[in-house]
Amino acid sequence: MKALVYTNPNEMQLLDRPYPSLNQDEVIIKIDSVGICGSDMHAFHGHDPRRKPGLVLGHEFAGVVVETLSQAIPKGMRVTGNPLITCGVCEYCEQGRNNLCSNRTMVGMTRPGAFAEFMSIPAKTLITIPESLSMDAAALTEPAATAVHAINLSMRALHRPIQECNTLVIGGGAIGMLAALLLKHFGVINLTVSETNPLRRASIDQHVSCKTNDPITHSVTENTYDYVIDCVGTKLTRQSAFVAIKPGGVIMHVGLQDWASEIDMRKLT
Incomplete structure (x- = not known):
């Protein structure tokens, strides 16, 4: 064969x-x-x-x-x-x-x-x-299942209904887009996908109809989001997730590219 x-x-x-x-x-x-x-x-x-x-x-x-x-x-x-x-x-x-x-x-x-x-x-x-x-x-069943499991697991820790959360998805690849589609299905209104690739941003605009931004030109605003899903998994995106999250918010790390990482332990408290 x-x-x-x-x-x-x-x-x-x-x-x-x-x-x-x-x-x-x-x-x-x-x-x-x-x-x-x-x-x-x-x-x-x-x-x-x-x-x-x-x-x-x-x-x-x-x-x-x-x-x-x-x-x-x-x-x-x-x-x-x-x-x-x-x-x-x-x-x-x-x-x-x-x-x-x-x-x-x-x-x-x-x-x-x-x-x-x-x-x-x-x-x-x-x-x-x-x-x-x-x-x-x-x-696409397996990547879809990854997004479903990540959201089901992390939303249990949210301090308010998921529909009311200001939510950020980092990365607009397959997992990120599937996660964004699921979040829209769950009724999330304030949803942003951060993605560097303009073709992916255009696809998200077409299929998800949520806010998008380019993290290269739009820096993450500190303490803004109740819920952050990192679908990239680099040191930079993990750090961005910690910057973006409000105190008491929930971060779900889905992407796993860089295995070593430094996190702000004070932010965790």
Whole structure:
């Protein structure tokens, strides 16, 4: 089969790769649509040491089951799924915190991903795609779930109804736009998306209809927002989030680019 392989920093090649093997409780999917995550781009540029050259990237996928060893997932089913594969038996999985699974593996990181004609994956990670949903839209399920989870988790800590919060989303990429769309769906009126790319700002204007600004030309105003969602995750955006947030406000850090960070501990108090 053909696969798009990350071969070196800033280099990918369309190569022949072996057809996936089928293990117990797994299925093989014929990939129809696949998204390009920001983490795929970081890997492509050589900025993610977890993703080594020789890897097939891609973890936002939709496709059709063509082979199966699972009774729950028949051939012909249209599926997408969770690229995080967990053991189900460790301490964290038993607590329901499977994102912390001690034995977790990841499609497009520790095993071949979806930038290929076919991919194998455990059946337990899959969900059925409704007939009303296109394959292209279904491939965005994982990033959409990321935005949903981030908002559901952080809004519990808000000191007022989310609809009344002056809210800032930092970053207008896929996660940022999905977060902004969800916030509008939840009834947030005072919503701003901060984004440097003018094409992304135009897309946000078209699809979200909220305020946008360019952080390069418009500095963040201190102590302005009740709720800040950082969908970029650099040192600069984390610092901007702390500047922007009001005392007692809530910051949700979704993006994770720079792993090291300095935060204003006094602001936390």
